[in-house]
Amino acid sequence: MTLDLHEPALTASGEPYRVLSDDGTQVLSAPPEVADADLCAMLDEMVKARVASARFFNLQRQGRSGTSAPIDGQEATVVGTVAALDPATDWVLPQYREPVALGRYGPEVLECYALYQRGHPGGGHIPAPIRVFPMQISLAAQIPHAVGLAWALQLKREPGVACVFFGDGASSEGDFYEAANFAGVLRAPVIFLCVNNGWAISTPLRNQTAAGSFAAKAAAFGFPGVRVDGNDALAMYAVAAAARERASAGEGPTLIEAVTFRMGPHTTADDPKRYQPPEDRLPWEARDPIRRLRTHLEIRGLWDDARQAAAEAAAAAAVDAAWERAEAATAAPDAFFDHVYAQPTPRMERQRAELRARLTERGEAAWPS
Amino acid sequence: MAVMTLVEAVNHTLHAEMERDGRVLVFGQDVARNGGVFRATDGLLDRFGAARVVDTPLSEGAIIGTAVGLAAEGLVPVAEIQFLGFSWQAFHQLAGQLARLRYRSDGRFDCPVTVRAPFGGGVRTPELHSEALEAQLVQCPGLKVVLPASAADAKGLLASAIRDPDPVMFLEPLKGYRLIKDDVPEGEHLVPFGQARVVRRGDDVSMIAWSAQVEVARKAAEVLAEEHSVSADVLDLRTLVPLDIEAIVASVERTGRAVVVQEAPLSAGFAAEVVATICEEAFYSLEAPVARVAGYDVPYPVGMLEDRYVPDVDRVVAAALRVCGA
Numbered sequence: 001m002t003l004d005l006h007e008p009a010l011t012a013s014g015e016p017y018r019v020l021s022d023d024g025t026q027v028l029s030a031p032p033e034v035a036d037a038d039l040c041a042m043l044d045e046m047v048k049a050r051v052a053s054a055r056f057f058n059l060q061r062q063g064r065s066g067t068s069a070p071i072d073g074q075e076a077t078v079v080g081t082v083a084a085l086d087p088a089t090d091w092v093l094p095q096y097r098e099p100v101a102l103g104r105y106g107p108e109v110l111e112c113y114a115l116y117q118r119g120h121p122g123g124g125h126i127p128a129p130i131r132v133f134p135m136q137i138s139l140a141a142q143i144p145h146a147v148g149l150a151w152a153l154q155l156k157r158e159p160g161v162a163c164v165f166f167g168d169g170a171s172s173e174g175d176f177y178e179a180a181n182f183a184g185v186l187r188a189p190v191i192f193l194c195v196n197n198g199w200a201i202s203t204p205l206r207n208q209t210a211a212g213s214f215a216a217k218a219a220a221f222g223f224p225g226v227r228v229d230g231n232d233a234l235a236m237y238a239v240a241a242a243a244r245e246r247a248s249a250g251e252g253p254t255l256i257e258a259v260t261f262r263m264g265p266h267t268t269a270d271d272p273k274r275y276q277p278p279e280d281r282l283p284w285e286a287r288d289p290i291r292r293l294r295t296h297l298e299i300r301g302l303w304d305d306a307r308q309a310a311a312e313a314a315a316a317a318a319v320d321a322a323w324e325r326a327e328a329a330t331a332a333p334d335a336f337f338d339h340v341y342a343q344p345t346p347r348m349e350r351q352r353a354e355l356r357a358r359l360t361e362r363g364e365a366a367w368p369s
Numbered sequence: 370m371a372v373m374t375l376v377e378a379v380n381h382t383l384h385a386e387m388e389r390d391g392r393v394l395v396f397g398q399d400v401a402r403n404g405g406v407f408r409a410t411d412g413l414l415d416r417f418g419a420a421r422v423v424d425t426p427l428s429e430g431a432i433i434g435t436a437v438g439l440a441a442e443g444l445v446p447v448a449e450i451q452f453l454g455f456s457w458q459a460f461h462q463l464a465g466q467l468a469r470l471r472y473r474s475d476g477r478f479d480c481p482v483t484v485r486a487p488f489g490g491g492v493r494t495p496e497l498h499s500e501a502l503e504a505q506l507v508q509c510p511g512l513k514v515v516l517p518a519s520a521a522d523a524k525g526l527l528a529s530a531i532r533d534p535d536p537v538m539f540l541e542p543l544k545g546y547r548l549i550k551d552d553v554p555e556g557e558h559l560v561p562f563g564q565a566r567v568v569r570r571g572d573d574v575s576m577i578a579w580s581a582q583v584e585v586a587r588k589a590a591e592v593l594a595e596e597h598s599v600s601a602d603v604l605d606l607r608t609l610v611p612l613d614i615e616a617i618v619a620s621v622e623r624t625g626r627a628v629v630v631q632e633a634p635l636s637a638g639f640a641a642e643v644v645a646t647i648c649e650e651a652f653y654s655l656e657a658p659v660a661r662v663a664g665y666d667v668p669y670p671v672g673m674l675e676d677r678y679v680p681d682v683d684r685v686v687a688a689a690l691r692v693c694g695a
Binding site: 121122123124125126127128133134138141143144145146147148149150151152153155156162174175178179181182185338339340341342345346347 | 394420421425426428430431433434435436437438439440441442443444446461462465466471472473474475476477479510511513534535563610611612614
């Protein structure tokens with residue numbers, strides 16, 4: 001049985017919906033029906049996301065990888081949601097913090113993320129048929145794309161939904177309002193996943209909105225808005241599954257506000273000590289999403305120290321493999337002419353020829369391609 | 370052949386392309402029930418139904434943004450922006466997203482989107498209905514920029530745009546919707562991109578224009594021939610991206626003189642690109658400095674003043690006589 005998203009307890013005025021207590025020792029609401037193996041896969045993925053995030057942070061510090069946005073603290077928000085999707089039919093549109101947690105859609109997503117971090121053009125090419133869009137840098141711009149994808153599925157009478165991630169900051173952009181309004185009118189099968197992590201770089205919630213919650217904004221679009229504890233993977237799963245069922249049944253979009261906290265800096269280029277009072281972060285340390293699910297799974301006899309060690313080892317191996325591949329990847333020095341158009345314009349062909357001639361003259365044409 | 374106005378040719382072509390390809394979808398503000406404020410989409414709703422001909426909420430940004438998603442799922446969106454001047458509210462999606470979908474996905478996604486929008490002055494519109502923004506769009510690699518100046522080309526270029534795997538800005542001359550009227554080939558008629566049209570052959574001066582200014586240049590050429598014995602070559606560029614450099618160079622090599630006409634403000638307009646191209650490719654054929662006739666470097670003016678802003682026959686004739694040393 002899935003949740004009724006119109007239930008008052010789940011609406012914008014209520015406290016975030018939870019299944020597990022902060023420390024994971026108690027079950028507060030009926031947990032969603034998830035197979036044991038799938039529960040463990042969720043925790044595996046959360047562990048991997050955190051390991052990957054830390055690794056890319058260190059690689060940036062070593063000057064080997066570009067700027068990255070650590071996911072720390074938000075693993076359950078992404079993994080819990082994505083676990084409720086069907087990779088065969090459902091699109092995921094990430095912003096820049098989510099790609100390390102999309103392993104359910106295939107190892108290629110992390111491999112592409114590693115390429116992106118290397119500054120390689122293949123970083124945006126998550127291969128078909130994987131239904132993950134290239135991560136979006138221009139905040140909220142991906143939201144209307146999700147509505148377009150969902151609209152297309154609806155027109156083609158194909159099953160599937162589009163699930164789009166964006167932050168509390170991005171929710172202030174016109175693209176959010178315009179796209180959500182569009183989706184409401186079209187009854188498009190979209191899940192709007194607002195990751196409310198408390199901070200948009202240095203801008204706290206109170207400077208972002210005067211609304212009581214982000215979920216409350218759904219009322220203006222004519223579809224339900226739900227606040228969920230974003231550090232509770234099971235709650236995220238339950239609500240995302242219900243939103244997916246609504247969308248699949250032709251009942252239209254849902255706005256999910258995942259209430260969580262950005263435990264790290266905005267990116268490797270940011271220092272939260274400049275603006276974030278330490279007491280803001282403190283309560284969230286006790287709500288760590290990985291420890292929470294782990295404790296719950298240990299109580300259910302599905303997890304132990306050995307399983308944890310195995311998860312961490314597998315995560316490190318996956319991240320190492322993706323990074324080694326990325327670090328070995330080369331690109332032709334004139335590759336930026338590729339894929340601007342299906343066929344380059346005559347003018348671009350001349351420009352490319354000029355560049356190649358110059359490189360040859362300088363003895364650089366031997367660069368591997 | 371059938372004589373059609375430019376807007377009739379657009380309408381005729383939309384019918385034909387939707388008939389040909391079930392993936393084609395027409396949407397925008399007032400395009401369905403009302404058939405478009407200029408009737409460009411008249412009759413499509415009755416023929417193809419509300420799933421494929423869609424009145425959207427009033428949101429330029431989401432019209433372009435959803436087109437990106439529709440294209441990525443294999444549909445062929447033909448979006449209408451009611452007036453090009455309103456596309457400022459979609460520019461982040463046009464320049465930042467639509468133009469870059471193929472590029473930023475490293476070739477994974479085709480982006481066969483056509484964005485139709487009327488533009489251009491001379492019809493006494495309120496603010497932001499007339500702006501000529503083609504140069505801004507040319508500065509967005511990934512977009513193709515197409516501007517028909519005849520009804521026949523409206524058909525041939527629009528059919529090519531809809532079948533093109535890349536996003537095409539299809540900019541229609543607002544004043545010419547009903548004033549421009551010519552023979553339109555029946556049946557399949559495709560005009561390839563990147564091939565300028567010779568409107569009139571001449572030997573003394575090249576007049577290079579696009580969209581509504583092609584007709585201004587053609588009339589100026591008539592005046593030059595009748596009153597000044599100057600024979601002007603009139604070239605309609607048709608598409609700015611891709612650009613038919615060869616046609617520009619061939620014309621200027623023959624005439625040695627050139628006037629470039631655009632409706633947009635002078636500074637950094639596309640005419641400047643044409644002049645620079647002539648200087649790079651045909652400098653030694655030039656017998657006089659190249660002239661530009663353009664809008665002035667001011668915001669598009671109000672109705673009482675606009676006739677002094679939009680290039681007219683007198684200004685083009687004067688510029689041509691100047692470069693001819695007459």
